[in-house]
Amino acid sequence: MELLRGAIRTYAWGSRTAIAEFTGRTVPAAHPEAELWLGAHPGDPAFLRGPGKETSLLDVLADDPAGQLGAAALDRFGATLPFLVKVLAADEPLSLQAHPSAGQAVEGFQREERLGVALNSPVRNYRDTSHKPELLVALQPFEALAGFRPVARTVELLRALAVSDLDPFIGLLDGQADADGLRALFTTWITAPQPDLDVLVPTVIEGAIHYVGSGATEFGDEMRTLLELGERYPGDAGVLAALLLNRIRLNPGEAIYVPAGNLHSYLNGVGLEVMANSDNVLRGGLTPKHVDVPELLRVLDFAPTEESALRAPTRRDGFATVYQTPAEEFAVAALHLDGDDLGHQVDAPCPYDGPQILVATEGSTTVYAKSSTVTLDRGAAAWVAADDGPIRLSARQPATVFRVTVGL
Ligand SMILES: [Zn+2]
Numbered sequence: 001m002e003l004l005r006g007a008i009r010t011y012a013w014g015s016r017t018a019i020a021e022f023t024g025r026t027v028p029a030a031h032p033e034a035e036l037w038l039g040a041h042p043g044d045p046a047f048l049r050g051p052g053k054e055t056s057l058l059d060v061l062a063d064d065p066a067g068q069l070g071a072a073a074l075d076r077f078g079a080t081l082p083f084l085v086k087v088l089a090a091d092e093p094l095s096l097q098a099h100p101s102a103g104q105a106v107e108g109f110q111r112e113e114r115l116g117v118a119l120n121s122p123v124r125n126y127r128d129t130s131h132k133p134e135l136l137v138a139l140q141p142f143e144a145l146a147g148f149r150p151v152a153r154t155v156e157l158l159r160a161l162a163v164s165d166l167d168p169f170i171g172l173l174d175g176q177a178d179a180d181g182l183r184a185l186f187t188t189w190i191t192a193p194q195p196d197l198d199v200l201v202p203t204v205i206e207g208a209i210h211y212v213g214s215g216a217t218e219f220g221d222e223m224r225t226l227l228e229l230g231e232r233y234p235g236d237a238g239v240l241a242a243l244l245l246n247r248i249r250l251n252p253g254e255a256i257y258v259p260a261g262n263l264h265s266y267l268n269g270v271g272l273e274v275m276a277n278s279d280n281v282l283r284g285g286l287t288p289k290h291v292d293v294p295e296l297l298r299v300l301d302f303a304p305t306e307e308s309a310l311r312a313p314t315r316r317d318g319f320a321t322v323y324q325t326p327a328e329e330f331a332v333a334a335l336h337l338d339g340d341d342l343g344h345q346v347d348a349p350c351p352y353d354g355p356q357i358l359v360a361t362e363g364s365t366t367v368y369a370k371s372s373t374v375t376l377d378r379g380a381a382a383w384v385a386a387d388d389g390p391i392r393l394s395a396r397q398p399a400t401v402f403r404v405t406v407g408l
Contacts, residue, residue, distance in 0.1 A: 001369035001388050004357065004381040005054065006036040006087070007044035012288075018089035018140075018270045022379040032091065038357055038381050039084035041277055043127070048383055057081070057383060070386030073354040073406045076328075083330035085357050085381075085404050086273040088136070093229060094266045095287030096145075096238040099132035100299045101260035105280050108295070123290050130278035133327045134258045135312055137334075137402070138250035139361055142269030145225070145245040147262050147305035148186075151177040154244055157219050161207035165200055179302040182244060186302065189240045190284055190293050198235045205230040205239075222247050225267060229286060238265075238285025246307040253334065255312040257325045261301030262310075272359065274404050276329040319346065320403075331407045337365060337395040345392040354406035356384040356391070363399025368392040376401060 008019060014034030020027045023036065037044045040057040047054040061068050065079035073082065100108060108126035117124050136142070148154075151173050158170050169188070173181045192200070208223040208230075225247060229239045245263060248256060250271075258264055265286060282296040283289060312323045319341055320333040335348055345368060350356055358367060360376035367374050369388040376382055384391060393401065 001367065001372050001374060001382055001384045001391075002048040002050055003374055003376075004038055004057070004383050005047045005049055006038040006381060007046060008033050009035040009037065009044065011035070013090055013092040013094055015089040015091045015270070018091075019087060022087060022089075022270070024377070024379055034089060036087040037084065038086065038359065039277060040081040041084050041279065043279055046381075046383075060383075064385075067387045068355060068385045070354045072352070073386065076406075080277065081355065082277055082328075082406060083404060084275050084277045085359065086275075087139070087270070087359070088266070088273045089270045090266050090268050092232070093268070093286055095281075095289060096241060096263065096265045096284045097281050098261055098263050098284075098296060098300055099134070099258070099278070100126070100280055100282065102131040104260070104299050105129050105131050105278070108280070123292075125280070125282055125290075125292055125295055127279040128277075130276050130280065131260050132276050132278040132280050133260065133325070133329070134273055134275035135255055135323055135325055135327070135330070135332055136250075136258070136266070137255040137272045137274075137323065137332065138252050138269060139272055140252060140270040142250040142271045143225075143267040144248045144250070144256060144264060145242055145267065146248055146256055146258060146264035147246050147307070147310050148179075148182050148244050148302055149246045150304045150306060151181060157222060157243060160211060160216070160219050161204060162210065163203055163207040165203050166207075179304065182304060183300075183302040186241060186244060186300070187297060190237045190297070192237060194235065197237055197240075201230060201235050201237075201239050204243075221249070228267075233286050236285045241284060242286075246305065246310065248307050248310065253321070255314075255323050256310045257312040257323075257327075258310070259301075259326075261299050263300055272332075272361070272402055274330050274332050276327065320348075325407075328407045331405050333403050334361075335393065335401045335403055336398070337363070337393060337400075338398045342395055342397070345394045347390065348393050348403070349390045350403070350405050352406045352408060353386060355386050356389065357404045358382045358384065359402045359404075361400050361402060363395055363397050365393055365395045365399045365401050367401075368394075
């Protein structure tokens with residue numbers, strides 16, 4: 001077991017305070033820090049803080065895949081860590097995006113290889129052959145747009161804008177209040193000629209300004225999000241598309257699970273994001289990065305979804321809160337030490353005989369593995385090789401450590 005030093009990604013939508021504060025560095029940071037990567041993705045691996053020198057987790061896995069990953073994970077996923085853990089800090093909205101299914105990822109990767117698009121090209125969509133299911137657990141209040149809202153409710157929202165230019169689009173949904181209607185409307189908007197968008201988007205924003213000014217509250221959050229997105233990305237079709245998505249507010253500890261094909265945009269907040277070890281993103285707007293609308297349309301799932309269906313259910317298992325997802329690549333639990341568990345060592349057996357990444361989010365926890373003992377203060381992370389468990393934990397004050405391991 002070793003302490004892990006994550007790799008920080010400095011995207012413009014990041015925060016100058018959240019990740020720096022979380023990891024105990026000087027605040028504010030020199031650049032907006034968006035993501036802290038804790039994993040073995042070739043794009044940005046984490047480093048083990050061994051005695052004397054740091055070693056890339058990628059190199060550690062390559063040297064001893066069976067010991068580090070365990071025979072079962074090695075057999076299922078090959079000599080690679082199947083999951084990636086990120087601390088995500090969004091001061092501004094992230095792009096409107098979706099991730100491919102496993103089959104789409106293989107097909108897309110091979111297609112772009114055949115076309116000779118360089119792996120590091122900014123226009124490359126498929127950087128690996130993996131799907132990318134993701135779980136986002138809020139560490140601080142977190143807001144997101146995710147999944148197409150049930151159509152009847154979206155029609156109410158569009159009517160509340162009281163913009164006559166929207167009438168034909170409302171008609172599209174009224175005629176077919178299902179995935180086909182959403183596909184028709186989303187496709188119309190996302191492929192609309194820019195001169196049309198330069199008229200429609202400001203008109204819709206005017207409607208939202210009137211709505212908020214009237215003191216109406218039913219769709220207050222949705223309208224404020226529309227205004228924020230419209231200010232940042234005037235004339236962007238993604239501003240209209242955002243009207244079709246569930247607007248979700250997560251309290252700390254609450255989570256959403258984003259399956260393949262789910263259209264989403266994270267708006268703001270700090271969270272722990274766990275995903276299959278992939279960087280495959282298809283963007284539809286709200287970003288200066290590469291947007292590929294035809295490819296996005298190929299992978300999107302237009303089935304309307306209640307926001308409650310996107311929330312990851314949890315179950316209590318001793319001192320663990322287990323996030324229940326169908327993902328095979330990862331399993332996530334928050335281990336809370338409190339009450340009778342304080343002041344002595346408690347067993348924390350891993351549900352899967354594989355590697356573990358631990359991230360402390362509250363208090364100070366001492367972790368005992370076979371090879372060593374480390375103390376994780378808030379913001380610290382550790383790598384526990386498969387052959388170094390099971391672990392035991394102890395804390396004097398209430399403390400929380402997130403554990404990510406391989407899914408069952
Ligand atoms: Zn995503």
